[in-house]
Amino acid sequence: MTRTKILITGASAGLGAAMARDFASKGRDVALCARRLPALEALRAELVAAHPGITVAVRALDVDDHPAVPRVFDELRNELGGLDRVIVNAGLGKGAVLGSGRADANIATATTNFVSALAQAEAALEIFRAQNSGHLVLVSSMSAVRGLPGKKAAYSASKAGLAALGEALAIELAKSPIAVTTLLPGFIATDMAAKAGDARMVAPLDKGVAAMVGAIEKEQRRACVPRWPWRLIDVVLPLLPGAVVARIG
Secondary structure, eight states, X not given: OOOOEEEEEXXXXXXXXXXXXXXXXXXXXXXXXXXXXXXXXXXXXXXXXXXXXXXXXXXXXXXXXXXXXXXXXXXXXXXXXXXXXXXXXXXXXXXOOTXXXXXXXXXXXXXXXXXXXXXXXXXXXXXXXXXXXXEEEEEOOGGGSSOOOGGGHHHHHHHHHHHHHHHHHHHHTTTSSEEEEEEEEOXXXXXXXXXXXOGGGOBOHHHHHHHHHHHHHHTOSEEEESHHHHHHHHHHGGGSOHHHHHTTO
């Protein structure tokens, strides 16, 4: 099935903006939301200039403003004339060692990456259940595969929660017309990845996003992207001794 009307959150930069460019190049209509409206408007101008036949709708949205999420999703659906795929991409990567006096950073990351993602899934699924079709995509992380220590603890826990939510929804909706995909990206060349990982393991943005879009288009239930080396890491990481994992924090 070709999904032609796609909503992406966190679309003003990074993976969200890159996915918007990829889908627009395929002739899809896109609805884009993020906190920074001027960045979205610039992206809309770029996409419409490059692909005159598509519709690009934009709205400012702070996903931590949970009551605003369904309202903005409804507005974007109305402007596009429907929605058949929602990509829950907005997220935070900041964090600190627990108990070090930076609870604010950890709570913000946990809120945006899980609670606010839940709010987005609620809004998307309300639309999909009403129309009896749709595709929900949750952008988790390879950090969800194993609890990571130190400053990565809250981040990995939040992404693990999101991955568990995706698994639960995929099971629940397996026999329905609603598809659910959970993506677990490894290090892809964005500002967040540049601070998080070994440069030798960071995939170029175009390669990483192509892998993400490929898995989304196939509507895979769970996908580690890019496949290499992350599918191998998906198998190996849960088996590593704690002493080895401790050095990752």
